[in-house]
Amino acid sequence: MRYIRGMLIELAHFALILAFGVAIAQTIVPLVGAHKGWRGWMTFAEPAANSQLILVGFSFAVLTMAFVTSDFSVSLVYANSHTDKPMLYKVSGVWGNHEGSMLLWVLTLALFGASAAWFGGNLPATLKARVLAVQASISVAFYAFILFTSNPFARLVDAPLNGRDLNPLLQDPGLAFHPPFLYLGYVGLSITFSFAVAALIEGRVDAAWGRWVRPWTLAAWMFLTVGIALGSWWAYYELGWGGFWFWDPVENASFMPWLIAAALLHSAIVVEKRETLKSWTILLAILAFGFSLLGAFIVRSGVLTSVHAFANDPERGVYILLILGIFLGGSLTLYAARAGVMQAQGAFGTVSRESALVLNNILLAVSCFVVFIGTIWPLVAEMVFGRTLSVGPPFFDAAFTPFMVLLAIVLPLGSLLAWKRGTLTRARMPLLGLGVLSFAMAGLFYAIYAGRSMVGPAGVLLGVWVVGGAVVDLWLRAGRGGLPDRLGRITRLPRGDWGKTVAHAGMGVTIFGVAAMTAWQQEDIRIVQTGETFDVGAYTFTLDAVEAVEGPNYQSTMATVTAVRGDGAPMILQPEKRFYPVAQMPTTEAAIDNGILRDVYVVIGDPQANGGYAMRVYIKPFANWIWGGAILMAIGGIISLTDRRLRFAVGARDPKPDAKAVPAE
Amino acid sequence: MKWLLLILTLLAAPAWAVQPDEILPDAALEARARDISEGLRCPVCQNESIDESNAPISRDLRILLRERLVAGDSDQEVIDFLVARYGEFVLLEPDTRGANLILWAAAPVLLLLALIVGWVTIRRRPPTEVALTEAEQRDLDRILHP
Numbered sequence: 001m002r003y004i005r006g007m008l009i010e011l012a013h014f015a016l017i018l019a020f021g022v023a024i025a026q027t028i029v030p031l032v033g034a035h036k037g038w039r040g041w042m043t044f045a046e047p048a049a050n051s052q053l054i055l056v057g058f059s060f061a062v063l064t065m066a067f068v069t070s071d072f073s074v075s076l077v078y079a080n081s082h083t084d085k086p087m088l089y090k091v092s093g094v095w096g097n098h099e100g101s102m103l104l105w106v107l108t109l110a111l112f113g114a115s116a117a118w119f120g121g122n123l124p125a126t127l128k129a130r131v132l133a134v135q136a137s138i139s140v141a142f143y144a145f146i147l148f149t150s151n152p153f154a155r156l157v158d159a160p161l162n163g164r165d166l167n168p169l170l171q172d173p174g175l176a177f178h179p180p181f182l183y184l185g186y187v188g189l190s191i192t193f194s195f196a197v198a199a200l201i202e203g204r205v206d207a208a209w210g211r212w213v214r215p216w217t218l219a220a221w222m223f224l225t226v227g228i229a230l231g232s233w234w235a236y237y238e239l240g241w242g243g244f245w246f247w248d249p250v251e252n253a254s255f256m257p258w259l260i261a262a263a264l265l266h267s268a269i270v271v272e273k274r275e276t277l278k279s280w281t282i283l284l285a286i287l288a289f290g291f292s293l294l295g296a297f298i299v300r301s302g303v304l305t306s307v308h309a310f311a312n313d314p315e316r317g318v319y320i321l322l323i324l325g326i327f328l329g330g331s332l333t334l335y336a337a338r339a340g341v342m343q344a345q346g347a348f349g350t351v352s353r354e355s356a357l358v359l360n361n362i363l364l365a366v367s368c369f370v371v372f373i374g375t376i377w378p379l380v381a382e383m384v385f386g387r388t389l390s391v392g393p394p395f396f397d398a399a400f401t402p403f404m405v406l407l408a409i410v411l412p413l414g415s416l417l418a419w420k421r422g423t424l425t426r427a428r429m430p431l432l433g434l435g436v437l438s439f440a441m442a443g444l445f446y447a448i449y450a451g452r453s454m455v456g457p458a459g460v461l462l463g464v465w466v467v468g469g470a471v472v473d474l475w476l477r478a479g480r481g482g483l484p485d486r487l488g489r490i491t492r493l494p495r496g497d498w499g500k501t502v503a504h505a506g507m508g509v510t511i512f513g514v515a516a517m518t519a520w521q522q523e524d525i526r527i528v529q530t531g532e533t534f535d536v537g538a539y540t541f542t543l544d545a546v547e548a549v550e551g552p553n554y555q556s557t558m559a560t561v562t563a564v565r566g567d568g569a570p571m572i573l574q575p576e577k578r579f580y581p582v583a584q585m586p587t588t589e590a591a592i593d594n595g596i597l598r599d600v601y602v603v604i605g606d607p608q609a610n611g612g613y614a615m616r617v618y619i620k621p622f623a624n625w626i627w628g629g630a631i632l633m634a635i636g637g638i639i640s641l642t643d644r645r646l647r648f649a650v651g652a653r654d655p656k657p658d659a660k661a662v663p664a665e
Numbered sequence: 666m667k668w669l670l671l672i673l674t675l676l677a678a679p680a681w682a683v684q685p686d687e688i689l690p691d692a693a694l695e696a697r698a699r700d701i702s703e704g705l706r707c708p709v710c711q712n713e714s715i716d717e718s719n720a721p722i723s724r725d726l727r728i729l730l731r732e733r734l735v736a737g738d739s740d741q742e743v744i745d746f747l748v749a750r751y752g753e754f755v756l757l758e759p760d761t762r763g764a765n766l767i768l769w770a771a772a773p774v775l776l777l778l779a780l781i782v783g784w785v786t787i788r789r790r791p792p793t794e795v796a797l798t799e800a801e802q803r804d805l806d807r808i809l810h811p
Contacts, residue, residue, distance in 0.1 A: 239717075240682070241682060241717055243717070246712065248712050249712070348787070350787055350788060354787075355787055358783050358787065359783070362776070362780060362783055365779070366772055366775050367772075369771070369772055369775055370771075370772040373768060373771050373772065374768070377759070377768045381759075381764060381765070381768075384764070385763070385764040387753065387763075387764070388752060388753070388754045389753045389754055389756065389759050389765075390706045390753075390754055390755070390756060390757055390759070391757075391759055391768070392704075392706060392712070392714065392757025392758065393703075394703075394704050394757050395757070395758050395759060395768075398758070399769070399772055403772075525683055525684075525685050525688060526685050527685045527686075605684075606684075608685075608686075614684060614685050616682075
């Protein structure tokens, strides 16, 4: 049995090498085929993409098996696992380290490549061949990276009896699923990149291209949304003071592609519906994946130090920088040479949906630039100006927030404008009413939380404005007539419209949540004796007991706290301080009572010299709205994806009789 | 045995963000201290303010800045005092002097440029629609004159 397992690991390593070879062939053969018009060479891409997926899938399955069965002959398992670890974290340990996460990265690349082959049945043969070839070229770079610098299958001659355990901070359900979602997002953008480069090679971008690219962008953006939300939720309950966003370089690394993907999502609509903004859309597609690669570089090189960075290694950093340079440089050169070919067709007025989407793109792209320059500025300042400095949350709050405020203000207006030439005449009354409602709500909240900062009421104003704008949009789309007629029509609206409404409303909800929690949270830090009672806000807390508890692979100090609001039912909260003996690391486990209107957040700290414990208590109003909004945005994406008009096969409605037909202009 | 375990656990734990014993009795002064400490970076941590950080030096800095406040320093004097000792590295909000001007001005300038370019491009669009392609014209004729 052990012999077979050992064999399997060597086979998995071999499968990875084989996949590398297949990817090289998949890069060259279809490209040549598409250039020469050799059908056989073009169709080579499809079976190649499938076999890549099978080979990498096998490698990944074997590595997972090694983690699950605690096979410490694999050095990666030894370094990141332990027999006492719960099963979920044995599995998530596969990607909780540099080598394994790179294997997940190439698996995702192969998965997207194969999906493009499966769902791309209606693509013109040359475009399909080129998309798959470009996708394979990205895989080649990362296979080489894994095989030459970060082999996950390295073995130990004498297998140790037990492993060194996964970083305890990573042993958490939120963080177990955070990386896979992020990778589906990052790598999902590789497909839009491949489409963009293939279109540049072809020299044509038309409405059909926009329709093919949009579902991929939408899917990638949705996964990024979920991944980022999971990471932020994890930080909220795990780091012990309830922050949800730190403007950490690694967070920024995932936020930048998200912003560009959001812009791309909107500009691809313009390409699809109006055949304009083509070259800008191509540029966004290139940049979106460029920022994904930049993210990989930031996380893995360690040039920008961060709380999250793991497996920092300058040599690996140089390699990723090389990949980034080749792909970004290459595609931008191609872009410079070919962008002129893509002329806009549809004309539009200054006040129109097109213009509104241009503004959306400008705001999203410039806000991404703010994050970018803030993230790399410490590096630039040190290398160019010899100044060692930091760029932290105060900078980002001041420089980034205005863009989101502007975006929120124009969002409902822009989404109501018609294509080509729009006016807001029909929407004037509902918008006026909504404006009054927004100010009234803001005033109400200002009165409730009298004397506190203006951030809260401003958040209420924008939140109501954006969510209400989404509702008004839906209402106006329902046409005229009585309520039953309108409701009937609303339910029959295309899924895409529903997706738009839900996602935009989600954005409003998140804005409100962020502002409300930032402005109105209450904090209390004190020393509490066992049995002592104290008040925070409207709640009364009692520290009932502090006990030592034995976990599966940790020791815990668990406090039991009762919280009561007025005459309400008491809540029992059990915050913990855990110690993981194998990794020699402590973690804080906050106890949170989640609610729609507020979270009650309790943390237990160190014992004090005079007896008693340090305790932190927070009342965080509307905290869950932050992630609720993110979930709504993701749901909006899913609803849109199920729209008939976006199904991959719909592009076949006007099949190109000859793949080499007239170029766009 | 359990209690021994508990004590060992707690001994291994680091000191932890703002401690109760650091808090100043004067609430207004304490609020100022918190504001200042949220904007100062822990010199040995990776990306945390001294307000969030568990490192001993952060605790020292929190206590130091409170001492300065109690001694009657203004917020700016306290910050200058710490920057003079630890360098501008501890400022989480970079100042606007010298090259940092680029950092602060880059985005507004880019926004302005983008708006101008966007505006000009949209205004310069040809007012007329592009002509129909031959195939489209044929289809149209067929539909209009069956």
